[in-house]
Amino acid sequence: MRIRFFSFTLVCLLAACAATGQRQPEAAESGSGVVAMVDGFAVSEESLGVEGQLMQLKQQAHQIQMEALNEAIAKRLIEVEAEKQGISEEELVAKEVGSKVTEPTDMQIEGFYEAQKARIRAPLEQVRGQVRELLLNMQEQQAREAFVASLREQSEISILLEPVRFPVNLGDAPMQGPEDAPITIVEFSDFQCPFCRRVQPTLARVQQKYGDKIRWSFKDLPLLSIHPEAQKAAEAARCAGDQGKFWEYRAAMFDSTTINAELHTKTAEALGLDQDAFGACLGSDKHAAAVTADLEEASGLGLSGTPAFLINGVLLSGAQPYEEFEKVIEQELAQAE
Secondary structure, three states, X not given: OOOOOOOOOOOOOOOOEEOOOOOOOOOOOOOOOEEEEEOOEEEEOHHHOOHHHHHHHHHHHHHHHHHHXXXXXXXXXXXHHHHHHOOOHHHHXXXXXXXXXXXXXXXXXXXXXXXXXXXXXXXXXHHHHHHHHHHHHHHHHHHHHHXXXXXXXXXXXXXXXXXXXOOOOOOOOOEEOOOOOOEEEEEEEOOOXXXXXXXXXXXXXXXXXXXXXXXXEEXXXXXXXXXXXXXXXXXXXXXXXXXXXXXXXXXXXXXXXXXXXXXXXXXXXXXXXXXHHHHHHHHOOOOHHHHHHHHHHXXXXXXXXXXXXXXXXXXXXXXXXXXXXXXXXXXXXHHHO
């Protein structure tokens, strides 16, 4: 085997809208441990305003631990399987992984190059060897992951490493589902974000499978620097909520690719809302402060991209596939038993 591990990332944040310059939470006067005294004035931990950064660091640390843990599990499984078969670990890996790796064809090399040409920015003949090695490494990594996954399916494995859980204030956030549901999903979203719209069929599938096991909550995270209509859309949904139609309005917003004032009027009419009350609510900025409070809470948690989901406090960031939601939910249900 040429390599043992390989990691390759072409594009960051493919599944999330992200914006810089998010407002940071205002310093609190009290409520946290005192970390300094200045001429008798107490400086609280909360007033430092670094909660979001610290949460991000905790999440990164957990991811590093999980990667190392999964690799330790993989090594152990390979060791045990080699003993069962009466061969060395190197022979096992060569048999189950190396044998699955084939020499890339010219067509595969050229196809990969064409797909990534804008990022590579060099003539094909200059990087042909590198592209070949990359494709070989990708095959090897995929084969190893598939082999380890098959070994994991045959083994009894309990992950005891606790995930990072993000504290969130549900307050008066829109909710649906039983109060005693074992799973609470908090969705931080932006009605103008294409990734938030893209993940909706996945969310519908999650709700269809787990039904009353889930209590769903919605939080606003309008990325104002890139989505200028997101704030008003969030306020409009809350105005619809005043008339008992928040979730229907939310669905209508994600069904539309264009968010504007005309859409709000048409949606309110289609949902049978009291037009005068809805218009007065939206025009008065009644819910502007509540939307901003959600945004500031998200910033305090280190969330700056949408969509973001907290599943019993466990962060799932971006428009992830159904399998990622299922994985976290099943783990939480297993712990609840």
